[in-house]
Every structure is written in C-alpha cells, then in structure tokens.
Amino acid sequence: MANSKGNAFDYGLFKRLMTFTKPYKGFVAASAVAAVSLSLFAALRPLFLQGAIDKGMTPMDMDSLLYYLGLMLVVLVGEVLSQFFFIYWANVLGQNVVRDLRIGLFDHMLKFKMQYYDKSAVGRLVTRAVNDIETIASIFSQGLFMIVSDLLKMAVIIGIMLWKSWELSLIVFAVLPFILYATRVFQKAMKVAFEEVRTQVANLNTFVQERVTGMKIVQVFSREKIEREKFGEINKKHMDAWNKTVWYNSIFFPVAEIVSSITIGLLVWYGGLRAIESDVITIGLITAFIQFSQMLFMPLRQIADKFNTLQMGMVSANRVFGILDTDSRIADDGTKRLDNVQGAIRFEDVRFSYVEGEEVLKGINLLVEPGETVAIVGATGAGKSTIINLLSRFYEIDSGTITIDGVDIKEVEIASLREQIAVVLQDVFLFADSIYQNITLGQSSITETDVEEAAKIIGVDSFIKTLPNGYHYNVKERGAMLSSGQRQLIAFLRAYVSNPAILVLDEATSSVDSYSEHLIQKAIRKITKGRTSIVIAHRLATIKKADKIIVMEKGQIVEIGNHKELLQKEDGYYRNLYEVQFMAEQVI
DSSP states (O other), rough: OOOOOOOOOHHHHHHHHHHGGGGGGGHHHHHHHHHHHHHHHHHHHHHHHHHHIIIIIIOOOOHHHHHHHHHHHHHHHHHHHHHHHHHHHEEEEEEHHHHHHHHHHHHHHTBBBBBHHHHSSSSHIIIIIIHHHHHHHHIIIIIIIHHHHHHHHHHHHHHHHHHHHHHHHHHHHHHHHHHHHHHHHHHHHHHHHHHHHHHHHHHHHHHHHHHHHHHHHHTTTTTTHHHHHHHHHHHHHHHHHHHHHHHHHHHHHHHHHHHHHHHHHHHHHHHHHHHHHHHSOOOHHHHHHHHHHHOOOOOOOHHHHHHHHHHHHHHHHHHHHHHOOOOOOOOOOOOOOSOOOOOOEEEEEEEEETTTBBOOOEEEEEEOTTEEEEEESSSSTTTTTHHHHTTTTSSSEEEEEEEEEEEEEBOOOOOHHTTTTTEEESSOOOOBBHHHHHTTTTOSSOOOHHHHHHHHHOOOOHHHHSSTGGGGOOGGGTTTTTTTHHHHHHHHHHHHTTTOOOEEESTTTOOOOHHHHHHHHHHHHHHTTTTTTEESSHHHHHHOOSSSSEEEEEEEEEEOOOHHHHHHHOOHHHHHHIIIHHHHHOOO
16 A cells, blocks of 8 residues: 655556556557647647747738748647547546446455454445545546646657757746746645545545434434534544645645746846847747746646646545455355255354454354254354354354355355355345345346245235335335335345245344234244244244254353253253243233
C-alpha cells in the first residue's frame, strides 16, 4: 500500500494501476496521438499570431494578414478536434479500467471469510467499491493524460521559444523555478489533505449507513438528538478536511498568478527596450512570447489542479488495492466433490477461536447419523452457532477434523460443500426483489412451478398467494414488507427448493408469533424428513422431536441424548434448562 505522507507520488502504485490498461492499448494509443496533436496545434497559434502582427498588421499587408488568420483558423479547428478525441478516448479508457477494477474488487470480496465482515464496517466497504473506484476513473479522464498532454505542450513551447529568441526565453526561464517549487510544495500538501478527505468520506458513509439501517432503534430509544450531534461532529471533520484543500488552493493559485503577471511585465519591459534599439525583437515576437509564457505557466497551474485529481485517484487506488491485497479467504484447495451425500457428519476434537487465544469450541467430538435430526441447546455464547458456521466453512478451524460421509471438508471444493448444506437463520436476509427471486436466488434451473409445488408441500403457498402479485411481490430492502414470521417461511421455502442433503436451522423459530410458529413447525417436519438436520432452537416443540439433543456449555458438549434420556439425569444441565425455561414455556 502507498504511503500517505512523504512522497507526493507513489510510482509503484501508479505502475500497478497502469497494468489495468493493458487490455485497452488502442484507447491508450489514440489518447496519446490526440495529446501530441493537441500540443502541436496549441504551440502553433502564437507563431501565426506573430506573423499576422509583423507581416500583416505592421506593414499593413492585407494578403499576409488574411493568410496568417487562415492558418490560425485551421490550427484552431485542429486543436478543437484533438481536444474532443483526447477527452473522449481518455474517459472511455478510464471507465473501462474502473469497470474491471470494480468487478475484480467485488469478486474478491465475495470470497472473504465471514470473520473479515465481522470486523469491517459496511459503509467503509461500500465507499471502497463505489466512491473510491469512481474517483480512480478521474485519473484517466482528468488527471494522468491531461498532465501528459500539458507536459508535451510545455516541451514543444520551450523548444519554439529557444528557437525564436534565447534572450526572451531566459526571462521566462528565470521565473520558472519559483512556480515549479510552489507547485511541488502544493502537490505534497494536497496528497496528505486528500488522504484525510477520503478517510472522512468513509467515516461519513459508515455512520449514515449504520444509522439508516438501525433507524428503528434510534427512534425507539429517542436517540435522535444524540445521533444528530454525532453526525454534526463527523460532518464537521469532513468539512474541515475539505477546507484544508481549499486553503492550499487559495494560497497556490494567487501566487502562480502573481508570478505569471511579473513575467509578462518583464517581457514587455525588456522586449520593448530591445525593439526600440533594434529590429531583432519585434512587437509580434513580444506578443508571441507573452502567449508562450501564459501557455507555459497555465499548464503548471493546471497540472497542480489536475495533480489534485490525480492525487485523489491515487489515494482511492491505494485504498482499493488495500482490500485487493487483503488475504482473508478460506483456502479453496479441495479437489473432491460431494455427490450422493448420505449426510453423516463427524466432528473430531474440533477447536476454534474467533480471537487468537480465546477458544470458543474446546475439543468438540460429535457424530450425526445420516437422516438424523439433532438439536443443539445451551446458553448464549455456548458455541452453538459456531458449530454450523464451521460446518459450512465460513470460518477455518484451529485444529481437529470435520467430515461429511467420511470426507474431510477441507478436501472438498467449497462450492460443492455449500451446495449440500442449506441454512435457515433467525435473522432472515431478503433482497429488495420478488419472493420468487429471493427463493431461487437467480438459479435458472428452479422454475416458478417448482417453487409453487414446493410451497404447497411445506404449507406456505396460501400465505404467498394472499400477497399482491403473489410470488412476484417485491419484499423491498431486507424484506421490510413482510413480518418476521413471513420472512422465516420464505427462508424455509428457499432452503427446501435447493434440495440440500444437510439442513441447518439456527434458532429459526425463536422470534415469531404462535400462528407463524404453527406454519413453521409444519414446514420443519416436511423439510427435515429424509435428510440430516441440525437444529439450534429455544422452543421445546422443536427440541422434543429431535432424535438426539446436544447440550453445550462454554464451548464444550456436556450432555448427549434424546429428550427422555436427558430428563432422567439428576441435576443434569438439560433437565435444569427444561425446568427453568421449557416448562414455563409449556405453561404459557
């Protein structure tokens, strides 16, 4: 990753970014040709203006005046056309590069461990994938190629100036170091300033995303005033970061303007004296040099401005590459595929910790027979959900072995493994799309007829058909148009149509009303029939029907048995849990 301080420009980062232009060499070449043409046409204008003054206006030669005016018109047309093609091709190149970058970034993020998302703010990741990548496009459209074009123009102008008059050239060159030094200082200061701007933009996005998502909590606990004050503080930091860039601009551009004006004064003073003394320097030449000096200094001022754009793009590229360089993926080294899965699951001395040195699972040994329904119970934090997360390889175990039908899951392709496991979570996530799309998740092999037949089997078809447009009803973001019970039913149907060999229910009935629970219990009986099922539940109705109950405490299995067996254990953990929680549930 690039260093945000010290160097004004990170060439290593720039070189890496330019590798993304390789598939678009045609656009790069076209932009380069247009940039060269633009430089040449721009440099010719003062020369033809000199000719119009010295050979047309001064001797009052109408033919010569019209000749040079005609040449100026041709040059102007060529300059306009060159600028048009330059801007068009540079922008097309930039958009192609950011498209590839955004696809690469999103694909990389799709493969991250859940642990990465546990520690990363959603708003910050959205900023990287959207705002930062769009800023990178400006490197090509407004930054890099514009700077290259300006440098070419300056090189041509310096050559012509030396050819026309070394004396007047020395006047311009004497002032040039001052503006070059000011530009360099400005560039370094702006790099640091823009790094701060991007940081504050990410903080602002993160804050807004979290509060919009959790707006119900904000209003329920009357935190509007507190959140407004917090937002004001973050917004002020964002404004202060931008104001710092405004301050640097406010200093640099007036300084550059003063230097330019001093140069014009010196040219008129010295050139005028030499014009009076001899005819070596003419009025036309002085006029041309005034234009040359403006064309030389203007790119420097513009380069500073465009360097701001380039710098913002480089800062954004640095952040994007930071995510691309993050190695937070589960190693997909498996070569085996799971076919004709029977559903035998075995955990052998499995240990796992989210934070190094703080074990969540402490030597778990567990056997689930094919077609068996196993319930896992225990206090919050006992490690119940961790077991199913490890089964799907959302996290990597510290030690031990997990097998399905005797095959170590590390030897299985991750896609093949997850195809065989369907998970229904307590907090059901639905996309802002139709019920049908949320059930199939874009799998074209599952038809609407398949979905309807599956819905009838598990008993949710009638509920869906009561909704406007039925299976094509748009549930909006996160399924906001449905109740929690309805979202659970959709999740059960989604799991059922995927026809998994192994089904996992993670507290899927803990927060629904009695009517929805009746439908869910019916759905559970249908979808667990004939397949291995692991149920993490708090409801007695779900647990009692399990073939085996696993009781966990502090990352260890403390009891195993069915409902009747565990109740017979004097002072057993499950019996105590039953008496305190489940019997109260029965009474209610």
